[in-house]
Amino acid sequence: MSELDLSTIYRRYLDCLNKRDWASLGQFVEDDVGHNGRPIGLSGYRDMLEKDVFDIPDLRFEIELLANQPPVLASRLRFDCTPRHNFLGLRIDGKRIAFAENVFYLFRGAKIAQVWSVIDKAAIEAQL
Secondary structure, three states: OOHHHHHHHHHHHHHHHHOOOHHHHHHOEEEEEEEOOEEOHHHHHHHHHHHHHHHOOOOOOEEEEEEEEOOEEEEEEEEEEOOOOEEOOEEOOOOOEEEEEEEEEEEEOOEEEEEEEEEOHHHHHHHO
16 A cells, blocks of 8 residues: 555545544444554444544544554544543533544555554643
C-alpha cells in the first residue's frame, strides 16, 4: 500500500465516522481489530465509536497532523465539541471543550488492524 493510498483510505474512514455510517465501517476496519493492545473486534470497535457519538453528539474527527509510513499511519486529531455529561472521568456537563488525540494505526492491506490512541486529558482539565 502506498503512502497516498493509505492517506486516501484514512480520510475516507474519517468521513465514514463523521457521517455516522456505521454500516460501512467494515470497509475500513478489520473484523479482528485491536484497540490499545486489546482485541475488541469490529463490533466492539463500532460499539466504542457509537458510545463516543452518543456521549458527544457534535463529535467530528478532524486531522491536525498526518504522518504516513505504510503499513503505519499516525494522526493527531483535533476535536472541538460538547460532551453531554462526563468524559474521561471528568465532569463536563455540556461545556464546549477542545482537545487532541494522538492515534497510530497499523494497516493490514487496505484495512485498519490495530489502533493505539492517547487523548490529551490535561488539555481538557485546563479548560474546566
